Amino acid sequence: MVERGTALLNKMEINVTEAEKRTGKNTVNMQETYTVYLIETRPAETVQEGGTPAIPDTLWRRYSEFELLRAYLLVTYPYIIIPPLPEKRAEFVWHKLSADNLDPDFVERRRVGLENFLLRVASHPVLSNDKILFCFLTEADSRLKSLSAMFRVKNPDKRFTALKHYSEELNTVIAQLLRVRVRVADRLYGVYKVHGNYGRVFSEWSAIEKEMGDGLQSAGHHMDTYAASIDDILEEEEHYADQLKEYLFYADAVRSVCKKHELIQYELEMAAQDLAHKKQQKEELATGTVRVFSLKGMTSKLFGQESQEQREVRLAALEQSIREGEEMVKEKNTECQEFVRTAWADIERFKEQKDRDxxxxxxxxxxxxxxxxxxxxxxxLSKLSSVVS
Known part of the structure; x- marks a missing residue:
């Protein structure tokens, strides 16, 4: 098993080596085609010693299982910016490339992205020690859970509010950048392909020129090569586009941390509000005055006041409830402070990683x-120079 405080990646080699298309029935008993990815793991020590590498342990995982793993990590480590998964469906794709989710090129890019996700998680100082992650990598049957919550706090932390706004702006900027890249790629493709006409013209020209014929013919071949090179160029660009997409999804991970902080802040506010209400009840019971309208106050006026013994019993119960409420507020306040401390440390780590990447x-x-x-x-230039020299 993984030792505490030791990154899993230091003890285990992790690779997503291949993808395979399969056909089967889904949860509603309908036929579907999907892709599975082969995860290979082997102890890192055997590789470092320079001997024959151990035979890797292997298992197949669907993309949806990676989603479950990430959802589990989001819930279990709410103060950590969880690395994102690659896109499930082809988005921001230059339209000359296939947007089919089962297209081999798209599947290959997603395979690389899934491997990158596992490597980032396995190298994280906290996430790498998680037992469920270890089971995900080594056991065919791993149980994961998910959780979501929606709420609104009265006094949000300005730092996390600013961070959430930043993550939304980062998402918007990168999405716009990717859209521009798609438009530029489309226009660039047209420009490059039009250069193929130069190749045809130079080749025809070479037939009527005696001295420049060879140079024109060579220049024509170069223009044909230039026109064809755009496919490799844009394919190379997709690699950099995928790196930008990763941080497009990282923006969602940052927002998840902010939402978890809001949940903790909401629970603290509710505990404080409940405590204030109980203290008000105690004051009203002790003084015999009711500050606001209540059914209990109206009942007392209609049917008479409680006996001294009844009031003492209620007062004792309220005092006990207030002590429990104060303990709850203290506990929630400590939880909130600890979350801010640990989350902000990971946010600073993420900022350094983001700037560097x-x-x-x-x-x-x-x-x-x-x-x-x-x-x-x-x-x-060398070819055209030979034509005019």
């Missing part, structure tokens, strides 16, 4: 674009 992704994207342009136009 997005910086690397955007720099790598720029380098890829520069490299592609140099490769394509550098070769074109």
């Amino acid at each position: 997005l910086r690397e992704a955007l720099i790598s994207y720029a380098i890829m674009q520069i490299s592609m342009c140099k490769k394509v136009w550098g070769h074109a």
Whole structure:
């Protein structure tokens, strides 16, 4: 088993090695086609020693099982920003690529995303020690749970309110960026393919030129190659788009932490409100005055006041209830403070991870674009120079 305080990834190699299409009946006894993913795990020590790697343990999981695992982690660790899953359905996809959920390219990208999800969870200092996660990776039958709640607090924490607004803005910005990328990819595809006309024209031109014929023919072949290269370029870009999508889903994970804080804050406010109501009842019972209209007060006026003995019994019960209420408020207040402390520590960790990952992704994207342009136009320059020289 996993040792406390030790990241699971330090003790186990985790890979999602392949995907397989299957057909079967769902919960309503209807035929459906779905995809399963093969998870392979092996002890990391055997690999590090340099010997023959151990035969990996394997099991198949559906995407829905990954969803259950993440839902369980959201409930069990509400103060942690849970890594997101890759998209279940193809979104923000350049329309020349298939949006079919069973398309091999989409399934492969999702396989990579699921592996990345497991690696992020298994390397997290807290999540990696979870027993259910270990069972998910090693046992065919793992039981997971889910939970959701909706509520409204009176005095929300400004820090978490700002964080929720930031996560919503991050979601909006990345979604807009992905939409722009789709439009740019579509237009770029058209521009590249139009260059195929240059290839045809250069080839026809070469037939009537004696001295420049070979150079024009070569330039025409290059333009054909240039027109065809857009497919590889856009496929390479999908990798960077997937990295942006991961943080699109991370924004949902941040909002989940904010919602859990609201739930704890709501429970604290309800406990404090209940305590205040009981203290008011005690004061009214002790003084014999009723500040607000109540059925109990009207009954007393109609049928007479309670006896001293009855009032003492009620007063004692209220005092006991107040002591329990004060203990409850203290407990909820401690829980809220602990949640803020642990959650904010993980939020700071997430911010550093986000800044690092997005910086690397955007720099790598720029380098890829520069490299592609140099490769394509550098070769074109040499060919066109040979034509005019």
